[in-house]
Structures are given as structure tokens and as C-alpha cells.
Amino acid sequence: MTQTTNARILDGKALADRMRTAMHDDVQALKNKHGRAPGLAVIIVGDDPASHVYVKNKKIGCEKAGITSFSHELPASTTQQHLLGLISELNHDPLVDGVLVQLPVPDHIDSKVILQAIDPGKDVDGFHPYNIGCLTVRQPSLRSCTPFGCMKLLEETGADLHGKEAVIVGASNIVGRPMALELLLAGATVTVCHRFTQDLKSHVERADILVAAAGKQGLIQGAWIKPGATVIDVGIHRRADGTLTGDVDFAEASKRAAWITPVPGGVGPMTITMLLYNTILAFRKHIGEPA
Numbered sequence: 351m352t353q354t355t356n357a358r359i360l361d362g363k364a365l366a367d368r369m370r371t372a373m374h375d376d377v378q379a380l381k382n383k384h385g386r387a388p389g390l391a392v393i394i395v396g397d398d399p400a401s402h403v404y405v406k407n408k409k410i411g412c413e414k415a416g417i418t419s420f421s422h423e424l425p426a427s428t429t430q431q432h433l434l435g436l437i438s439e440l441n442h443d444p445l446v447d448g449v450l451v452q453l454p455v456p457d458h459i460d461s462k463v464i465l466q467a468i469d470p471g472k473d474v475d476g477f478h479p480y481n482i483g484c485l486t487v488r489q490p491s492l493r494s495c496t497p498f499g500c501m502k503l504l505e506e507t508g509a510d511l512h513g514k515e516a517v518i519v520g521a522s523n524i525v526g527r528p529m530a531l532e533l534l535l536a537g538a539t540v541t542v543c544h545r546f547t548q549d550l551k552s553h554v555e556r557a558d559i560l561v562a563a564a565g566k567q568g569l570i571q572g573a574w575i576k577p578g579a580t581v582i583d584v585g586i587h588r589r590a591d592g593t594l595t596g597d598v599d600f601a602e603a604s605k606r607a608a609w610i611t612p613v614p615g616g617v618g619p620m621t622i623t624m625l626l627y628n629t630i631l632a633f634r635k636h637i638g639e640p641a
């Protein structure tokens with residue numbers, strides 16, 4: 351049966367490819383001018399298979415863009431003190447422009463302490479309270495990668511976000527909250543829903559822009575989508591057959607939305623792209639070259 355699809359696809363893979371090609375050229379020019387490429391240090395603690403896949407993809411992304419990556423793979427038994435020591439070294443290393451600690455870290459390590467130990471100027475994940483604060487007071491610097499990638503996808507629609515009703519489902523530190531700040535900065539009227547929100551449907555139904563980031567497969571029903579809305583699905587879930595899906599019922603939602611991100615191929619490719627973008631931006635700041 352042929353699926354009736356009205357929505358236009360917001361193709362994150364295509365946008366990421368375009369941005370990465372431009373970044374590759376940018377990195378070559380910076381390397382010729384300054385004698386070195388931007389450098390990203392990636393720290394992973396423990397054996398979580400999904401985290402190792404994410405780290406591998408980040409390394410491949412760096413290689414393709416011409417960014418130097420420095421890998422630090424630490425055993426699960428690593429102490430918090432040891433990790434803090436390594437972060438301090440990397441904060442002071444002149445060849446390292448970005449420092450990233452892959453989350454989650456083992457339970458005996460306090461991720462809040464770790465993230466705050468990263469030099470805000472090297473915080474290419476954009477998770478440090480300083481960088482979140484910069485976004486809060488409308489002076490964005492290093493911006494959280496996934497929400498920043500969502501904003502790049504929204505730009506692709508060409509729509510002016512001023513005065514639009516934006517509803518975010520999910521309020522985590524790494525996605526929902528910085529996403530709310532991004533949309534507020536863009537002039538939207540922002541509602542943030544979370545696990546204690548009552549009547550989620552009534553909020554979703556009002557959304558001109560919907561960002562689904564609850565991490566609950568199929569939470570957002572297609573019939574809830576406002577006709578003509580733009581739907582950004584951040585959720586990633588693996589079905590029993592190995593395929594990926596998101597928080598939104600894509601088949602039904604795409605009959606009502608004007609624009610929608612697929613899963614996979616929507617937000618996912620943009621997250622690493624914005625990490626590479628932030629690493630180049632941090633490099634420029636370190637050498638005092640305008641962004």
C-alpha cells in the first residue's frame with residue numbers, strides 16, 4: 351500500500367553532508383594558515399557498547415572533516431580524581447580545542463562535576479553551565495549540539511519563528527532545556543512539557559513547531575499534530591527487527607505536518623555535525639580569528 355505523505359522531509363543527512371563538505375574546506379584553509387588543524391579530545395570511560403559506537407562515529411566525523419582527534423579510552427574502574435586530572439591536562443593542552451566526555455559515565459563518577467571541570471572555551475558539547483548561561487542571556491557561544499542541529503534543520507524550512515507556538519516534549523539538560531532556550535532566542539513562544547505535564551495532547555495540538563525529545567517510542571500520536579506544523583523528532587529507539595524509530599508516529603504525523611524529520615536521517619546526523627562545527631569555532635576563538 352502506498353503511504354499518503356503530505357509533509358516535506360527535513361533531510362538531516364543531506365544538510366549534514368553539505369555542512370561537513372563546507373567544514374572540510376574551512377579546516378583545510380585554517381590548517382594552511384595556522385599550521386595545525388583544530389583538535390578534539392574525546393574521553394570515554396567504561397565499556398558501554400552504544401557509547402563506543404557514538405565515540406567511533408565522532409572520530410570518523412573528525413577524520414573526514416580534517417579535524418585531529420585525540421582518543422582517551424579509560425577503564426570503568428577509573429576514579430573521578432583521575433578523570434578530573436586528565437580533563438585538567440587537556441584544558442591546558444594547546445593542541446586541543448575541544449574536550450568531550452562521552453555520557454553516561456559510570457555511577458561512581460558525578461557527571462555534573464565532570465562537565466563543570468571542562469574549560470567552557472573547550473566545551474564543544476555545549477553542556478557546561480557557563481555555555482547554557484550564555485544561551486540564556488542571548489549571547490550564544492558553544493551551543494548544545496542536538497538543539498543547535500535542530501535549529502539548523504528549522505532554518506531549512508525558511509520559516510520565520512517569531513511568534514510561533516513552539517512545544518518541546520522533554521526537559522533534559524542536554525536536549526529539552528537548551529532547545530527551549532534556542533527557540534526562545536529565535537522569538538518563538540515556548541512551552542516545555544515533561545514527565546509531570548498533564549494533558550500532553552492539548553499542548554502538542556497547539557504546536558506550530560513540535561520538538562519531541564522524551565525518549566518514549568511513539569509517544570506523540572499523529573492525530574495530535576496541528577495541520578501544517580513542523581515536527582522535529584529527536585527520539586531514537588531500536589525496534590525488535592533492528593530498525594530505528596522515534597518518539598513520533600511518523601506515518602500518521604506526516605499526513606498532517608508540513609515538515610517532518612525522519613528517524614533515522616533527521617536529527618541524528620546533525621548532532622555530530624554541530625560537534626565538528628563547535629570544534630572549529632573553539633579553534634577560531636583560541637587563535638583569535640573571527641568566527
Ligand code: NAD
Nearest residue numbers: 496520521522525544545563564565584585586617618621
Ligand atoms: P532524558 O531521559 O534525559 O529526558 C527525557 C525527558 O522527557 C525528561 O525531561 C522527561 O521528564 C520527559 N518525559 C519522559 N516521559 C514523558 C512523557 N510521557 N511526557 C512528557 N515528557 C516526558 O532523555 P534525553 O537524553 O533528553 O533524550 C531524549 C531522546 O532523544 C532519547 O530517545 C535519546 O536517545 C534521544 N537523543 C537523540 C539525539 C540525537 O542526536 N538524535 C541526541 C540526544 C538524545
